[in-house]
Amino acid sequence: MTNVRSYTDTELIERVEGLPTFKGWKKGKYDIWVRSNEDAFDRFDDKVYSFIVHRDGDRPEFVMVCTGTTNAGAQGLKNFKKYGLKRCAILQADIIIYNSHYYRKHKNKYYAYCQAKPWPYYEDKNGDERADEFGKLVTDKIIGANSHRAGKHSTRIGGWSIACLVRNVRSKYDAWMKWMDKDKYINTCILKEF
Numbered sequence: 001m002t003n004v005r006s007y008t009d010t011e012l013i014e015r016v017e018g019l020p021t022f023k024g025w026k027k028g029k030y031d032i033w034v035r036s037n038e039d040a041f042d043r044f045d046d047k048v049y050s051f052i053v054h055r056d057g058d059r060p061e062f063v064m065v066c067t068g069t070t071n072a073g074a075q076g077l078k079n080f081k082k083y084g085l086k087r088c089a090i091l092q093a094d095i096i097i098y099n100s101h102y103y104r105k106h107k108n109k110y111y112a113y114c115q116a117k118p119w120p121y122y123e124d125k126n127g128d129e130r131a132d133e134f135g136k137l138v139t140d141k142i143i144g145a146n147s148h149r150a151g152k153h154s155t156r157i158g159g160w161s162i163a164c165l166v167r168n169v170r171s172k173y174d175a176w177m178k179w180m181d182k183d184k185y186i187n188t189c190i191l192k193e194f
Contacts, residue, residue, distance in 0.1 A: 004036045004047045004193050009062045012049055016189050021096050025053045025060055028099075029180060030187045031147065033165060035070045035093050037193040041129040042074040042157050044150070044168040050176060063179060066172040068150075070165055070190050071131040073157025078127050080162070087123040089143055089163035090131045095120065096189035101147050103182055111177065112148035113186050119145055121163065147188065149173035165190075 012032050016022055029052050036045040046069050051060035076088040097117055106112035120139045124132045143163055150160040154168040165188070167173040180186065 003045050003067055004034045006047075006065075007034065007049070009051075009060070011194075012051075012191075013060055015191055015194060016096060019094060019096055019189070023098070025057060026098060026187070027053050027056050027058075028185065028187055029053075029183060030060060030189065031165070033068070033070045033188070033190045034194075035190060035192050039071065039131055041077075044069045044154065044157060044166070046070050048165070048167065050179070064172070064176065066167045066169060066176065068165065068167040069157050069161050071157075072124075072161050072163055073159060074129075075159035076162035077124065077129060077131065080127075083162065085162075087125045088131075089121040089138075089145065090124050090133055091145055091163060091165075091190060092120040092122065092137065093133065093190045093192045096187065098187045099185040100188040101186050103180070103184055106146050106148045110148075111182075112146055113180070114146040115142050115144055116185065118142055121145070147186070 032049045034047050049065050050063045053060050072088050080088045101113035102116040104114050118140050123136045145163040147165040150166050150168045152170045160166050
C-alpha cells in the first residue's frame, strides 16, 4: 500500500479551479482531499491539504497536510447491514462544496466538522473490498458524512469511516482543529488522484 503522492499548491489549486462545481475562491478555510486510485482496502491511503483564503478572490495559502481517508473501511464496505443500512455510501469525487461541514460535536463525543449540505454519493451494495464509484448517484441527502478523527495513529479504517472524511493521526487532527479555531464552516473538495 502506498499513500497518494505529494502535490504542489499550484497543482491542487488548478485542479480545483477546473471543476464544474468551482465558483471562485471565497474567503474561508478549505480542505482539499485527494483520493488514492489504489483504494487499498481498509487503509488510510488518501491525503488532505488544508488552505486558507483571506479575501474573496485571493489565491489560497497552504497551511498543512495530513493522511486520512475519503472512503469507507471494512465495516462500511462489507458489513453495512450491521448498521441497518441497505448500502455503503461512497462520496463523489472531483467536486467542491462550499460551507460543506460545520463545527459541532461528532456523535455527541468531541468537536469535529459535521456534514451541513448534501454531498452526492454512490450506493455501493456488493459487499466487496472496493469503494465503487458507479451506479446510482444520490444527490439530495445529508447522511452524516462528517470530517473527524480516528485513533492516535490508526492504520486500519475499520469502523472509523462508513462515509466520513477521517484523519488518521490524532496529533495532526488536533493541530487542524486548533487552526480551524471553531470557525463555523469549512469548504471541502474531494479530488481523484491525478
